[in-house]
Amino acid sequence: xxxxxxxxxxxxxxxxxxxxxxxxxxxxxxxxxxxxxxxxxxxxxxxxxxxxxxxxxxxxxxxxxxxxxxxxxxxxxxxxxxxxxxxxxxxxxxxxxxxxxxxxxxxxxxxxxxxxxxxxxxxxxxxxxxxxxxxxxxxxxxxxxxxxxxxxxxxxxxxxxxxxxxxxxxxxxxxxxxxxxxxxxxxxxxxxxxxxxxxxxxxxxxxxxxxxxxxxxxxxxxxxxxxxxxxxxxxxxxxxxxxxxxxxxxxxxxxxxxxxxxxxxxxxxxxxxxxxxxxxxxxxxxxxxxxxxxxxxxxxxxxxxxxxxxxxxxxxxxxxxxxxxxxxxxxxxxxxxxxxxxxxxxxxxxxxxxxxxxxxxxxxxxxxxxxxxxxxxxxxxxxxxxxxxxxxxxxxxxxxxxxxxxxxxxxxxxxxxxxxxxx
Numbered sequence: 001x002x003x004x005x006x007x008x009x010x011x012x013x014x015x016x017x018x019x020x021x022x023x024x025x026x027x028x029x030x031x032x033x034x035x036x037x038x039x040x041x042x043x044x045x046x047x048x049x050x051x052x053x054x055x056x057x058x059x060x061x062x063x064x065x066x067x068x069x070x071x072x073x074x075x076x077x078x079x080x081x082x083x084x085x086x087x088x089x090x091x092x093x094x095x096x097x098x099x100x101x102x103x104x105x106x107x108x109x110x111x112x113x114x115x116x117x118x119x120x121x122x123x124x125x126x127x128x129x130x131x132x133x134x135x136x137x138x139x140x141x142x143x144x145x146x147x148x149x150x151x152x153x154x155x156x157x158x159x160x161x162x163x164x165x166x167x168x169x170x171x172x173x174x175x176x177x178x179x180x181x182x183x184x185x186x187x188x189x190x191x192x193x194x195x196x197x198x199x200x201x202x203x204x205x206x207x208x209x210x211x212x213x214x215x216x217x218x219x220x221x222x223x224x225x226x227x228x229x230x231x232x233x234x235x236x237x238x239x240x241x242x243x244x245x246x247x248x249x250x251x252x253x254x255x256x257x258x259x260x261x262x263x264x265x266x267x268x269x270x271x272x273x274x275x276x277x278x279x280x281x282x283x284x285x286x287x288x289x290x291x292x293x294x295x296x297x298x299x300x301x302x303x304x305x306x307x308x309x310x311x312x313x314x315x316x317x318x319x320x321x322x323x324x325x326x327x328x329x330x331x332x333x334x335x336x337x338x339x340x341x342x343x344x345x346x347x348x349x350x351x352x353x354x355x356x357x358x359x360x361x362x363x364x365x366x367x368x369x370x371x372x373x374x375x376x377x378x379x380x381x382x383x384x385x386x387x388x389x390x391x392x393x394x395x396x397x398x399x400x401x402x403x404x405x406x407x408x409x410x411x412x413x414x415x416x417x418x419x420x421x422x423x
Contacts, residue, residue, distance in 0.1 A: 007380060021041060046058045050376070071168065092413070096203060100200045105165045112188035182385045205221050208409075263309055
């Protein structure tokens with residue numbers, strides 16, 4: 001399957017949007033941070049598609065992307081990233097492979113729910129209540145069996161939420177298989193590979209950067225990697241799959257509910273958890289500054305979040321929730337820039353703390369906006385809805401590549417140990 005310039009630009013826009021938002025997510029963490037970042041990625045996907053019928057579903061896609069990728073935000077991985085620093089191949093490989101699984105769960109859930117939102121139509125409508133119930137039950141069964149019964153622990157002493165996400169992901173796959181949602185299944189599996197590889201490769205880059213003493217925030221590199229590769233895989237899966245034509249538009253109340261959850265409630269939770277006065281005062285205590293600056297920072301963030309929500313709501317009501325490309329573009333830019341802006345605040349921007357990675361966030365947004373002006377419909381001429389055996393070959397190739405990365409990290413760690421001993 002040949003890839004044209006239009007497809008490369010389209011995939012790159014989604015990848016850069018996801019990657020930049022995921023780096024910002026590192027300032028907030030948890031489910032709400034991942035959900036806001038994924039909502040930005042979902043908006044980018046709809047905007048790049050240039051399908052008028054998908055414009056009407058922009059809020060639904062934003063919400064499903066936020067819920068799917070955000071669900072993975074409950075998984076802890078702080079303990080896992082340390083294994084890659086080992087001079088023992090088994091330990092290093094364990095760390096990278098576990099990160100592949102964690103990242104893969106992000107992509108599986110996010111890609112699957114996003115795909116189902118695009119595929120659901122009047123002839124074959126997704127029963128969302130039933131699906132959510134199945135995913136919750138699947139998650140509880142998986143957690144109970146793997147963690148409580150078999151005591152398989154990946155991230156002790158922290159939560160083993162990966163087991164819940166695994167069960168939810170398997171339930172999601174089973175729902176898609178038995179109901180014939182093949183394009184959605186394809187997107188879910190491709191996104192799983194992309195995000196899984198991105199997380200493992202990001203840890204590789206992080207460790208190499210630290211060993212070489214590169215003067216840059218290597219955590220940001222790791223976070224950008226999972227966002228970039230996960231976004232690339234999601235975009236490729238969507239743009240190379242066959243979707244129903246002229247899907248029906250959501251009802252006004254569905255759009256309003258999706259807007260309230262994705263554009264109002266999720267940013268509000270981010271504000272409460274990370275940007276409220278008391279929380280911000282604790283986070284910025286390392287700065288020798290006036291508490292009034294912290295108060296101003298908190299108020300600024302609150303006003304920004306509320307302004308985006310209010311302006312977005314007024315705009316949606318003005319067009320009576322009949323969205324055109326201009327409306328999608330406006331909400332995307334607002335939602336994206338607001339997320340980057342509050343990340344500046346939470347790291348002490350009003351105390352004069354501006355680092356090189358902050359500048360790169362802005363550059364990424366500018367590049368994305370420029371590319372959007374040049375983008376054309378990115379769908380492939382040869383569309384596919386099957387889950388081909390090539391997937392298994394690609395999976396095996398990714399696993400082999402990750403093993404090779406682990407071997408390289410082991411070599412780095414061994415040389416570092418020798419150098420320290422000599423000194």
